[in-house]
Amino acid sequence: MSAPPWKIKVVEPVTLRPQPERRQALEAAGYNTFLLRSDDVFVDLLTDSGTSALSQEQRAAMELGDEAYAGSRSFFRLEGAVQEAYGYRHVIPTHQGRGAEHLLAKLLVEPGFLVPSNLYFTTSREHVELLGGVWIDVSIPEASDPRSLHPFKGNVDLVALEHVLAAAAPERVAFVRVEACLNMAGGQPFSLANLEGVRELTLAHGVPLVLDATRISENALFVKEREAGFADVELPELIHRIADLSDAAVFSSKKDHFVPIGGVLAIDDDDLAERARELVVIYEGFPHYGGIAGHDMEALAQGIRESADEAIVKHYVSQSAYLGGLLLERGIPIVEPVGAHAVFLDAKRFLPHVPQEEFPAQALAAALYLAGGVRSMERGIVSGQHGDEPYDGLELVRLTIPRRVYTQEHLAYVADVVTDVFERRGQIPGLRMTYEPEHLRFFQARFEARGAFLEPVEAVAVAEP
Numbered sequence: 001m002s003a004p005p006w007k008i009k010v011v012e013p014v015t016l017r018p019q020p021e022r023r024q025a026l027e028a029a030g031y032n033t034f035l036l037r038s039d040d041v042f043v044d045l046l047t048d049s050g051t052s053a054l055s056q057e058q059r060a061a062m063e064l065g066d067e068a069y070a071g072s073r074s075f076f077r078l079e080g081a082v083q084e085a086y087g088y089r090h091v092i093p094t095h096q097g098r099g100a101e102h103l104l105a106k107l108l109v110e111p112g113f114l115v116p117s118n119l120y121f122t123t124s125r126e127h128v129e130l131l132g133g134v135w136i137d138v139s140i141p142e143a144s145d146p147r148s149l150h151p152f153k154g155n156v157d158l159v160a161l162e163h164v165l166a167a168a169a170p171e172r173v174a175f176v177r178v179e180a181c182l183n184m185a186g187g188q189p190f191s192l193a194n195l196e197g198v199r200e201l202t203l204a205h206g207v208p209l210v211l212d213a214t215r216i217s218e219n220a221l222f223v224k225e226r227e228a229g230f231a232d233v234e235l236p237e238l239i240h241r242i243a244d245l246s247d248a249a250v251f252s253s254k255k256d257h258f259v260p261i262g263g264v265l266a267i268d269d270d271d272l273a274e275r276a277r278e279l280v281v282i283y284e285g286f287p288h289y290g291g292i293a294g295h296d297m298e299a300l301a302q303g304i305r306e307s308a309d310e311a312i313v314k315h316y317v318s319q320s321a322y323l324g325g326l327l328l329e330r331g332i333p334i335v336e337p338v339g340a341h342a343v344f345l346d347a348k349r350f351l352p353h354v355p356q357e358e359f360p361a362q363a364l365a366a367a368l369y370l371a372g373g374v375r376s377m378e379r380g381i382v383s384g385q386h387g388d389e390p391y392d393g394l395e396l397v398r399l400t401i402p403r404r405v406y407t408q409e410h411l412a413y414v415a416d417v418v419t420d421v422f423e424r425r426g427q428i429p430g431l432r433m434t435y436e437p438e439h440l441r442f443f444q445a446r447f448e449a450r451g452a453f454l455e456p457v458e459a460v461a462v463a464e465p
């Protein structure tokens with residue numbers, strides 16, 4: 001791992017609670033890591049969303065926030081930053097990514113309309129389906145194979161996409177969605193050549209191409225490093241080229257843009273943007289703030305600039321690679337290649353004795369917390385199952401790395417905790433779901449263990465930090 005291109009100026013204390021308190025906290029949370037209190041967590045790898053460290057430049061910019069309801073100069077700075085970095089003509093701020101997804105779905109989805117995409121993302125699919133749309137997975141098969149070493153597992157299966165478009169476009173296709181650093185497949189990039197292929201098809205069939213550009217910076221870095229012909233292209237130029245291939249983009253700015261809250265819907269088409277501005281006043285706020293404060297827009301504008309800084313992006317991705325490398329050395333099953341923002345444990349291979357209906361990834365995430373106060377996120381059947389349909393897809397635990405937050409020592413500690421749990425994996429039983437919310441159940445579902453969970457506690461062999 002390279003040395004970080006930043007140093008730490010402000011710190012937040014964290015504590016490792018004693019094991020009995022962790023067990024109590026886990027039971028109170030119904031074995032769902034989303035329901036833990038962050039005070040009870042030692043290393044928080046739940047998400048990279050809104051958990052990054054701001055830069056001194058972002059903090060300074062916040063002092064300049066213009067909180068005017070309308071015509072805020074902070075909005076115009078944000079608009080300029082998005083236009084410069086990505087080239088979209090119209091910029092609509094939203095409170096976070098799903099706010100932008102909501103507006104986009106309202107604009108383009110009607111009952112029965114199709115949305116082909118490289119795999120699903122939970123909130124993206126939910127907004128399409130709430131409006132009666134039909135999500136269609138057109139990811140390449142390698143995306144769902146944790147062992148495939150394909151360098152661009154975020155690619156779209158162009159043949160599958162062409163079939164969908166030939167049968168339904170343009171009348172019944174709302175838009176084609178392509179997500180950068182495909183989250184649910186392990187943070188896996190698409191290649192520029194593949195995106196160009198998608199672009200050709202969408203132009204030929206007259207449907208909009210919408211990018212989920214939430215993690216576009218890391219995707220651009222992977223293109224530079226892995227795709228022939230791009231090694232000498234500057235990162236900002238590559239990011240722009242990727243965005244240029246789309247008609248619109250949704251950003252959760254809580255990731256690449258380093259802000260605790262904020263999102264963007266960026267659109268090229270004038271009429272669509274006009275309609276989006278009509279909707280944003282209903283659901284988010286006036287188009288000059290869209291649900292975030294003036295100072296948030298200042299931090300976001302500055303964050304957009306930093307998100308194209310190759311040294312920052314490179315170091316960030318190297319943190320995932322470092323953690324993944326430690327786990328691979330120890331024979332622990334993870335998704336390969338290691339992606340952008342996280343290391344994903346393959347719970348099917350980690351806990352082969354737990355059938356998928358007993359939520360192995362949920363159980364594994366709970367065990368990591370119990371063993372060492374490490375919080376991770378389930379990305380398996382709890383997140384992915386669709387109604388009552390059978391699910392035999394990916395069963396992963398995501399160890400997600402916040403940007404500019406944890407040190408190499410933290411990551412080494414996490415690797416030790418995972419190793420300890422791997423050695424005692426036979427003591428992890430499956431779970432039973434005791435409460436299931438109707439929508440996005442993974443956030444608030446509750447579980448109980450089907451047997452003694454990670455006993456005896458005295459045997460925990462995690463090196464104290």
Ligand code: P61
Nearest residue numbers: 047048049096097098121122123183214252254
């Ligand atoms: C995350 F468990 N991601 O990865 P919002 N698109 C993409 C995202 O990654 C994303 C959003 C849109 C989160 C937060 C989160 O099932 C979950 O700003 C590629 O979170 O509204 C968010 O952006 C939505 C965690 C979201 C989840 C949904 O941790």
